[in-house]
Amino acid sequence: MSKAIKITRILIAATLFVLPVFAVQAEDDFKACVRCHGPEGNSDNPDVPSISGLSARYMEASQRAYHDGKRECGTSKMKCRMAAKWTDEEMAGSAAHFAQFKRVAPEQVFDSALAEKGKAIHEEHCASCHSAQAEADPELQPAGKLDGQWREYLEYALEQYAGGGRQQPDKMRVALETLSEDQKDELLNYYASGR
Ligand code: HEC
C-alpha cells in the first residue's frame, strides 16, 4: 500500500470516529431549546414561537436582544434567565443549527375568505421586510417569518411592540398604525393558514 493511500485510510477512519461524537454533543446542546420550541424548532405550544424557517441572522439578533435585556420574555421568564448566560458562540451556533429546519405550519383555525384578504394586506404592507427575499438582503434588518407561526404568539408579539417590551422599526409601526382591527384580524388569519 502506498504511503498516500495509508494516510487517506487513517484520515477516513479518524473522521468516522470523530463525527458521531460531535453530532451527539451538538444534539445535547440543543435539547433545552427543543424542550420549549419543539423538535426541529416546530413548536406545539401556541405561546412558544416556532423557530424553524427563521434565518440564522434573525435568530442570532433575537437571542442577543434577550441576552442584552432589550427584549422581554413575557410568556417564559426562564427563557430570559437562560439567554442572559449565553455566549456569542452559543448564540451563533444555535442560530445556525435551527436555521437548517423548514417550518411545518401547525393546524390552526382560520377563515379562508379573511386569509385571502390578509394575503393582499401582507403583500402591500409587510412583505417588503417579511419575505424570504428581504431576509436574504444584508441591507435590511432581519424581520422573521410570520406565515405558519402560532396566532397566539403573533398577537402577543404585536402587543409587546405596542407596549414597548420590544423595539420595532419605525416603518413597521407606521404600517401597523394604518391598519384597522379588522385588517389585523385578516392578516392573522392569513398567517394562521400557513400558506
Ligand atoms: C424555557 C423555554 C425556552 C427555552 C429553553 C428556549 N426558548 Fe427560545 N423562546 C421561548 C419563548 C417563550 C420565546 C418567546 C419569548 C418572548 O419574546 O416573550 C422564545 C423566543 C425565541 C426566539 C425568538 C423567536 C421569534 O420569532 O422572534 C428564538 C430565535 C429562540 N427563542 C431560540 C431559542 C434557542 C436557539 C434556544 C436554545 C439555545 C431557546 N430558544 C431556548 C422559550 C424558550
Ligand code: HEC
Ligand atoms: C421596514 C421593515 C418592516 C415592515 C414594513 C414590517 N416589519 Fe414586522 N418586523 C420588522 C423587523 C426588523 C422585525 C424584528 C424586530 C425585532 O427585533 O423585534 C419585525 C418583527 C415583526 C413581528 C415579530 C415576529 C416574531 O417572530 O417575533 C411581527 C408579528 C411583525 N413584525 C408583524 C408585521 C406586520 C403585520 C407588518 C405589516 C403590517 C410588518 N411587520 C411590517 C420589520 C418590518
